Amino acid sequence: MKILLLGLLFLTPAYSYKFLCNGITAEGETESDTCGACTDATGPRWLNQKVSYNISTKQIPTGISVSDWVSLVKSSFASWTEVPGVLLTMTYGSEGARSFGEDEKSQDVSWVNGEAEWMDKVGAAPNGILGVTLPSYKCPQEAAANYRVIDDADMILNNVPSAGFTWSQSCSMLTEKCQSIRGTMTHEMGHFLGLGHPFASGQAIMSAQASFLIDYPLFDDQQGLVALYPAASAPVAMGGKCIVDGDCLSGLTCHAQDQIKYCSSNIGTCSNHMVLVNNGFCEYPSGALLGAVKLHEDCSQSVCDTDLICVGVAASTEYCFAECTPNKTSCGPLETCHQLHDSKHQPINSYACMQEVKEGEKCGNIITCQTGLTCTVGVCVVTPKQNLTEASFSSPSPSSNPENSSCSSVKTPGEIWLLLCLMGILIHRPKKKC
Numbered sequence: 082m083k084i085l086l087l088g089l090l091f092l093t094p095a096y097s098y099k100f101l102c103n104g105i106t107a108e109g110e111t112e113s114d115t116c117g118a119c120t121d122a123t124g125p126r127w128l129n130q131k132v133s134y135n136i137s138t139k140q141i142p143t144g145i146s147v148s149d150w151v152s153l154v155k156s157s158f159a160s161w162t163e164v165p166g167v168l169l170t171m172t173y174g175s176e177g178a179r180s181f182g183e184d185e186k187s188q189d190v191s192w193v194n195g196e197a198e199w200m201d202k203v204g205a206a207p208n209g210i211l212g213v214t215l216p217s218y219k220c221p222q223e224a225a226a227n228y229r230v231i232d233d234a235d236m237i238l239n240n241v242p243s244a245g246f247t248w249s250q251s252c253s254m255l256t257e258k259c260q261s262i263r264g265t266m267t268h269e270m271g272h273f274l275g276l277g278h279p280f281a282s283g284q285a286i287m288s289a290q291a292s293f294l295i296d297y298p299l300f301d302d303q304q305g306l307v308a309l310y311p312a313a314s315a316p317v318a319m320g321g322k323c324i325v326d327g328d329c330l331s332g333l334t335c336h337a338q339d340q341i342k343y344c345s346s347n348i349g350t351c352s353n354h355m356v357l358v359n360n361g362f363c364e365y366p367s368g369a370l371l372g373a374v375k376l377h378e379d380c381s382q383s384v385c386d387t388d389l390i391c392v393g394v395a396a397s398t399e400y401c402f403a404e405c406t407p408n409k410t411s412c413g414p415l416e417t418c419h420q421l422h423d424s425k426h427q428p429i430n431s432y433a434c435m436q437e438v439k440e441g442e443k444c445g446n447i448i449t450c451q452t453g454l455t456c457t458v459g460v461c462v463v464t465p466k467q468n469l470t471e472a473s474f475s476s477p478s479p480s481s482n483p484e485n486s487s488c489s490s491v492k493t494p495g496e497i498w499l500l501l502c503l504m505g506i507l508i509h510r511p512k513k514k515c
């Protein structure tokens with residue numbers, strides 16, 4: 082039995098929800114606290130599966146009406162409370178006091194358009210940060226439960242003009258000109274409810290860096306919330322986790338997509354923000370549907386699909402390659418598992434399947450030269466002696482990470498406060514160099 086469970090865990094490495102107490106920051110560090118183990122049973126959550134919140138209608142972006150804004154907040158919260166298998170009651174209160182970590186009785190959702198107010202609340206410049214959530218919780222030892230209990234959470238979205246964001250209710254394509262209120266808010270609400278960042282980049286709304294195309298919780302996000310606020314067991318609705326058909330509501334089947342299994346249908350309409358795909362089933366949107374680009378496609382303006390890595394092969398040209406592990410034969414027949422370098426030509430612990438060609442052969446785009454050679458005007462030539470590294474791969478990193486790239490901070494023990502930011506599309510993911 083134990084071996085079977087281990088096998089199942091091993092099959093699903095790409096999906097790994099986290100909580101506030103063990104989330105992974107954009108820098109790849111893991112959050113921790115002094116409350117002991119951080120598990121499904123002990124992770125931070127609101128007491129008795131109930132929480133109320135207020136919405137400030139001040140300082141909202143131009144083009145968004147007050148009623149649009151209020152209904153966006155309510156429907157974004159609903160996209161969490163409606164997750165199959167979740168029992169969580171969220172109650173709207175009133176206009177709210179725009180508190181941010183000051184009033185424990187009031188959970189406030191607000192916009193901030195003044196730079197001074199932003200600096201005062203966040204303690205960091207507004208550039209590159211879309212939204213910030215400040216949840217606090219108590220350890221089980223000090224709380225009225227055997228889990229960490231969240232006692233306050235406030236959320237602000239960034240409408241400071243100097244940050245240069247162009248907000249829309251929702252964005253359909255990956256672009257630096259459109260920031261999705263729904264996507265940003267749904268991410269921040271995940272923190273509000275106790276979720277952390279699962280990994281620095283990936284197909285989950287709780288990822289630390291925005292791809293903006295994810296406007297709703299996906300499978301991994303949903304399973305994180307189910308762990309914190311489980312409903313009594315019942316037949317599983319569309320998109321909920323299952324093992325066999327009998328787990329699902331009648332009319333649904335237990336459908337497999339990549340490494341996950343969930344209840345779906347190939348006869349009706351889709352719900353839970355799922356989409357009808359070519360095989361006739363309702364599925365969670367793939368990376369491609371969310372705007373990610375495929376193998377060997379240009380990733381200079383987009384993110385690569387799952388299991389691919391964006392590699393800068395020459396100045397201003399970047400393509401998606403398959404990630405690989407050295408000594409494993411996972412690459413194609415003409416490819417080798419090539420160790421990547423940073424922008425200073427230092428080798429890094431990252432590898433991609435790439436086709437490497439010999440001296441005098443054609444190179445460029447997705448074809449690179451063997452070590453010791455340089456791609457010059459489309460042909461591999463011996464690298465000049467004074468520069469032993471891959472001289473042509475010298476484009477500067479396009480990453481425009483501001484100094485204040487992490488908003489994550491743990492304050493006084495006893496009461497744990499976490500300042501959690503969602504980074505914007507203006508901060509490109511650092512590209513790996515060839």
Ligand SMILES: [Zn+2]
Nearest residue numbers: 289501502503
């Ligand atoms: Zn976040």
